[in-house]
Amino acid sequence: MSELALFGGPRTRTEPYPAWPVWDGRDIDAVTAVIRSGRWGGYPYPGPYTAEFARRFAELQGGGYAVPMANGTVTMEVALRAAGIGWGDEVIVPAYTFQATAAAVMAAGAIPVIVDIDPETYCIDPRRVEAAITPRTRAIIPVHLGAQMADMDAIMDIARRHSLVVVEDCAHAHGARWRGQGAGTIGDFGSFSLQSSKILTTGEGGVLLCRTAEMAARAASIIDCGRPHDDAGQLFTMGANYRMTELQAALGVVGLERFPEQARQREAMADYLEESLSEVPGVRLLRRDPRHTTRSFYRYIFAIDPDVFGAGHDLVCAALEAEGIPCWVGYPPMHRYDLFQPHLSRLPVPSAFPEYFAFDRMHLPEAERACEREAVWLDESVFRAGRQGIDDVVAALRKIQAHADDLRRMERMEEKRVR
Numbered sequence: 001m002s003e004l005a006l007f008g009g010p011r012t013r014t015e016p017y018p019a020w021p022v023w024d025g026r027d028i029d030a031v032t033a034v035i036r037s038g039r040w041g042g043y044p045y046p047g048p049y050t051a052e053f054a055r056r057f058a059e060l061q062g063g064g065y066a067v068p069m070a071n072g073t074v075t076m077e078v079a080l081r082a083a084g085i086g087w088g089d090e091v092i093v094p095a096y097t098f099q100a101t102a103a104a105v106m107a108a109g110a111i112p113v114i115v116d117i118d119p120e121t122y123c124i125d126p127r128r129v130e131a132a133i134t135p136r137t138r139a140i141i142p143v144h145l146g147a148q149m150a151d152m153d154a155i156m157d158i159a160r161r162h163s164l165v166v167v168e169d170c171a172h173a174h175g176a177r178w179r180g181q182g183a184g185t186i187g188d189f190g191s192f193s194l195q196s197s198k199i200l201t202t203g204e205g206g207v208l209l210c211r212t213a214e215m216a217a218r219a220a221s222i223i224d225c226g227r228p229h230d231d232a233g234q235l236f237t238m239g240a241n242y243r244m245t246e247l248q249a250a251l252g253v254v255g256l257e258r259f260p261e262q263a264r265q266r267e268a269m270a271d272y273l274e275e276s277l278s279e280v281p282g283v284r285l286l287r288r289d290p291r292h293t294t295r296s297f298y299r300y301i302f303a304i305d306p307d308v309f310g311a312g313h314d315l316v317c318a319a320l321e322a323e324g325i326p327c328w329v330g331y332p333p334m335h336r337y338d339l340f341q342p343h344l345s346r347l348p349v350p351s352a353f354p355e356y357f358a359f360d361r362m363h364l365p366e367a368e369r370a371c372e373r374e375a376v377w378l379d380e381s382v383f384r385a386g387r388q389g390i391d392d393v394v395a396a397l398r399k400i401q402a403h404a405d406d407l408r409r410m411e412r413m414e415e416k417r418v419r
């Protein structure tokens, strides 16, 4: 009989990790004030809480013009549309990210060109970006994935040389900094999700940082049914209602008060985790880039060696969960998302460009290895439970690795069952 909790043994950690989202009386007071005001929605845009949230959010990231909106997918669609990118244009996205990064490109009418990742960071590989550029390429969307940031020096260099727009997908990187500069303020746009699991949340919501006031006015017009938001009041745009509501913004303003301390805790505990994790056989830490000067993150990702653990990340994560450690295997590679399989999703493949959607013929080996065998995503809550929270992760991983033979047997049985 194995000692692993997965097979009925005792759990490494019995105490739950801290819950998310965190809230207190301030959230209740802020939401109550909105309810009493009668101004619940987002019109006229921006409402007082929305304007306050925008100001404070830009302050947190250290620059840009913030335009709060409905979620962290439309933020990217709106950024592309504000930049005049649309039908037939190509936008380069990484293979390892949530489907929204590519879906937003399609919503803007453009074509996502999926490129492979750097196996040492799991973020977009700048060499692959360069190789994917064609005369139709208009933009790059680097994603700051997990606790990493994409190599923004290399991305910006490519963008400048090829006159491309850069939209940073910062859904995982509120508060993060690269050479001291806030994520989302390096490219032309920074897109942030405020969905309920994110480290700054308004339940649902998003905020787009724009480098220029002109782009911010265009973005605000697009999300406010096309109404003008430029100083002259003359810039009407084809738009829809993607406004943030005052109820959401009130939660965002309070969330921002708590955010810096939560981010500091996570960052300190990530350092502590790395000291101990590097000694666990079969665990590979992703490369820590010294230019990534503040690590603020949503999930912490590391890689396991399936040979040393006896199984791939599916079983290792199941074993970790059973030991009381909240974790996840992460996203599938973009070209293998069910959502994007034409036969499953009824994806309306444009007949003019079938080659971009021939996902079954795409091979992106680094993303496939990371997404299908190696990556383990630890919940942010693990990093808000003090040193004991981290010690328990390390103890659970050591225990699981010491029982690699049990996992190997289990994986073989699974393989036989599937065959």
Ligand SMILES: Cc1ncc(COP(=O)(O)O)c(C=O)c1O
Residues within 6 Å of the ligand: 071, 072, 073, 074, 097, 098, 100, 101, 143, 169, 171, 172, 192, 193, 194, 195, 205, 206
């Ligand atoms: C990398 C990434 N981009 C974009 C999004 C989309 O954000 P939203 O759910 O707010 O639309 C998410 C959300 O999970 C994400 O993880």
